[in-house]
Structure formats: structure tokens, C-alpha cells
Amino acid sequence: MKNEPAVNPDRLLQSVSDFAAIGATPAGGVNRQALSAEDRAARRLLAERALARGFTVFQDEAANLFIRHEGRDAAQPPLLIGSHLDSQPTGGRFDGALGTLSAFEVLEALADADVEIERAIEVVAFTNEEGSRFSPGCMGSMAFSGAANVADWQAARSTDDVLFADELRATLDALPEAEIRPAGHPISAFVELHIEQGPVLERENVPIGIVTGVQGTKWLEVAFSGEAAHAGTTPLEFRKDPMAAAAAAIARIQDGIMPSDPAARLTVGRISAEPGSVNVIPGRVSFTVDMRHPDAEALAAIERRVHEECLAAAKRWGCEAAIALRVDMPPGRFATAVTAAIAESCAALGIASRPMVSGAFHDALFVNRVAPSAMIFVPCRNGVSHNEAEFVSDEHIVTGARVLLGVALQLAS
Structure with missing residues (x-):
């Protein structure tokens, strides 16, 4: 040089x-x-x-x-x-x-x-x-x-x-x-x-x-489909409420995944409700889940846990759940x-x-x-x-x- x-x-x-x-x-x-x-x-x-x-x-x-x-x-x-x-x-x-x-x-x-x-x-x-x-x-x-x-x-x-x-x-x-x-x-x-x-x-x-x-990173898009109905006239037993299902699923995965594994990352970054009216039980609610972990097997286990909690919440609230994998990077x-x-x-x-x-x-x-x-x-x-x-x-x-x-x-x- x-x-x-x-x-x-x-x-x-x-x-x-x-x-x-x-x-x-x-x-x-x-x-x-x-x-x-x-x-x-x-x-x-x-x-x-x-x-x-x-x-x-x-x-x-x-x-x-x-x-x-x-x-x-x-x-x-x-x-x-x-x-x-x-x-x-x-x-x-x-x-x-x-x-x-x-x-x-x-x-x-x-x-x-x-x-x-x-x-x-x-x-x-x-x-x-x-x-x-x-x-x-x-x-x-x-x-x-x-x-x-x-x-x-x-x-x-x-x-x-x-x-x-x-x-x-x-x-x-x-x-x-x-x-x-x-x-x-x-x-x-x-x-x-x-x-x-x-x-x-x-x-x-x-x-x-x-x-x-x-x-590694996995992104899921979760959608709960229920039945839109009047907020003031529909009793609990007649509701098929996708917002309640989404809230229950989100609470379960937030409480259960990161607190039990310091290396895990889980984020619900976007949520939407349709029709989005203040006095209508939504007919459809969707949200995203961003999951990350340095270990591939642990990341797969997190994905399975999210699936299980979403399906359980859908059943509890009389809804259908659709879960799509949007990003999968090992x-x-x-x-x-x-x-x-x-x-x-x-x-x-x-x-x-x-x-x-x-x-x-x-x-x-x-x-x-x-x-x-x-x-x-x-x-x-x-x-x-x-x-x-x-x-x-x-x-x-x-x-x-x-x-x-x-x-x-x-x-x-």
C-alpha cells in the first residue's frame, strides 16, 4: 500500500x-x-x-x-x-x-x-x-x-x-x-x-x-368469519362474533408465547373489522401475526400454537377461521x-x-x-x-x- x-x-x-x-x-x-x-x-x-x-x-x-x-x-x-x-x-x-x-x-x-x-x-x-x-x-x-x-x-x-x-x-x-x-x-x-x-x-x-x-420469521393472516348483526338487539346466545373470537385468540397467544420463551417474538400488527360500524357486530375480523425465533423447530411450534388457539376461539364463538401463511423465512x-x-x-x-x-x-x-x-x-x-x-x-x-x-x-x- x-x-x-x-x-x-x-x-x-x-x-x-x-x-x-x-x-x-x-x-x-x-x-x-x-x-x-x-x-x-x-x-x-x-x-x-x-x-x-x-x-x-x-x-x-x-x-x-x-x-x-x-x-x-x-x-x-x-x-x-x-x-x-x-x-x-x-x-x-x-x-x-x-x-x-x-x-x-x-x-x-x-x-x-x-x-x-x-x-x-x-x-x-x-x-x-x-x-x-x-x-x-x-x-x-x-x-x-x-x-x-x-x-x-x-x-x-x-x-x-x-x-x-x-x-x-x-x-x-x-x-x-x-x-x-x-x-x-x-x-x-x-x-x-x-x-x-x-x-x-x-x-x-x-x-x-x-x-x-x-x-426466522413467519407471517400469518388470520380471518374469523361470523355473522353481522345488530349490536343492541342480538343476545349472546345468538351471536357469531368474530371480534370476540379474535380478541380471545390474540389474548391467548400474547399471554402464552413470549412470556414462556425469551427468544420468541410475536406481534399482532394489523387488525380490521367489517363492516366496521360502531353499532354492528362484525361479520368478519382479520389480523396479522408476525412470529420470530432463531430456532426453526421453536418457530414451527409457535406457528402450531397460533393455529390451535385460533381454531379454539373460532369454535367457542361460533365462527369459521381461515389462516394463511404469507411469509416463511427460515x-x-x-x-x-x-x-x-x-x-x-x-x-x-x-x-x-x-x-x-x-x-x-x-x-x-x-x-x-x-x-x-x-x-x-x-x-x-x-x-x-x-x-x-x-x-x-x-x-x-x-x-x-x-x-x-x-x-x-x-x-x-
Whole structure:
């Protein structure tokens, strides 16, 4: 190496601030949902900065954006680093963007030092990790890894009733200087830096989490069908009340699953009643159940328990229950070679770290199917994320980027 590459803290912090201004909300957060005008503006800014530094910029048919710093041997598959730029409707400044901008800072640090690396390093900004505007989430990494096909989503409509195919085309067309390639290409490994989105690192005063895996996730949609009737004239014995069935089932699974297993996560995130009138017993009530666990057998047992409680509640209240599995992602274990590289980088820098399992799924979970992958977590204040109050200190931002640079140098050598 001609010079020792180093993160430029002022440049990185300014970059985080610059991108937070794109889609900024009055409460200090970000609304930069996937394939929106704000998302395209962020992609444009990143591409312009990359081209100004002489990096190669291209995108694939899923609108994943890539920035390439060449290595000595172009025949070797590149090291991939990055995350995403899209946000929740009332998201924070750091979720996704911090990982993407820290990865770009790694390329800038290498260019500043005129470092020659063995293999190329590519920064990626994956499309629609959040899944807030278009469903499902992690579209870009799913397409990249072959877990899904972009063609499958063409007819999907957004929460603001816009066709996915139209927004995808508009996003691709907004960067005419970036060549469009097929989704998926060989890589040597993938490293994603991300905020923890939980309180563990901050509570233990540990600056880096080495993510060894991601817990499994199942999403169910439960619907109870009963009989709509007048609220004031229908006695109990004549009621077929799906709301009562739903309330009973929810109470049973909330009381019985997480309290008995500290590793389990169960959330009823959405509930709706039809016809939704204050003086009508509903004819139909539906709700979602998000279940997570790092152990596949335990997750399957939770799913069975939810089924049993829902069927029992339906029988008790004279209703029919329909239960559909909408998402089924098994637990993922990251590559030990990559987690070891993260640990070595922390040790070399004298930075404390701890292994941990991610409670949320990320793009790395899908990329791990096609290349050795792992994640670096940095603390966020009070564990708050998917919230405009999301906050990461300057110190932790810079520390995470320094660890990522060390890992990149190891894995690209």
C-alpha cells in the first residue's frame, strides 16, 4: 500500500446529513420510500458522487445500484458491501442509509490512499428493503440472490396505488448513465453495516455487534368469519362474533408465547373489522401475526400454537377461521469466515465487540444464499428504529465505518 487508508469522519458525517435531507420530515426523520421520487433523488446523488471519484456505476433490472472500485484482478468476483437507501414512511436517518454511505466511504478512503486491492469492491444500494410502499420487502436482494424474479412483481401496486412496473422503469430511466444489467452476478462475499434496531449494544456499552445470523420469521393472516348483526338487539346466545373470537385468540397467544420463551417474538400488527360500524357486530375480523425465533423447530411450534388457539376461539364463538401463511423465512446463519474477519478488524482497531443474532431480517439474509455474508451492527439510542427519533452518535458512525474498512481490506486482499 502506498498509504494507509483511513475513514474521513467529517466527510462521512456530512454525507449522512446530506442524504437525510432527501425526504426529510418535520420531526427529523426521513420519508424516502422505495422507487419514489425521493428514492430516485438519493440514488442520483450517490451516483453523481461515485462518478466524480472515477468509480464505475451500474444498475440491474431490479434497480439495485452498484458502484465499483476496480481491483488488480478483474477476473476475480468482487467483494460486495452496502445496504439500502429506502425508508419507512416515518423512518429514521440511519436505517439502511448508514450502511450504504459507510460502504461508499470505504471506497473513497481507498481512492484517497491510492490503494491497489486484489479484487474489486462494489458498493450496493439494494431496492426496497423496507417493503413499506411495495410488498414484499427485500425485493432487490431477493432478485439478486435468485430467491424471486422481478417479473413476479410487475403487477403489484403501491400503498399510493401506483404500478410497480411503472415506478421501476422510472427509477431505472432516472440514471441513464448507469448501464442496466441482469439481476445477480458472482461475488466473493457480502458485508452489510446496519444499526442494531435494538437496545443490546447500547445497554452493554459495546460499540460493535458481530451478527452471526438472523432469526426466522413467519407471517400469518388470520380471518374469523361470523355473522353481522345488530349490536343492541342480538343476545349472546345468538351471536357469531368474530371480534370476540379474535380478541380471545390474540389474548391467548400474547399471554402464552413470549412470556414462556425469551427468544420468541410475536406481534399482532394489523387488525380490521367489517363492516366496521360502531353499532354492528362484525361479520368478519382479520389480523396479522408476525412470529420470530432463531430456532426453526421453536418457530414451527409457535406457528402450531397460533393455529390451535385460533381454531379454539373460532369454535367457542361460533365462527369459521381461515389462516394463511404469507411469509416463511427460515433462520439464517452467516458465514464464519466473514464474521471472523469482522472480529479481526475489531481486534486490530482495539474496538470491543460481541456476537449477536439479528431480530430483523435484512438484505444480507438473502445474499447469504449465494455468497458468504455477515453483518456489522452499531448501537442506536434506546434501540429505537423505524421511527423519526432514530439516532446514532457520531462516534458510533465513524467506528462502524472504520471496522467495515478493515474488513473490506481483509476480504479484498
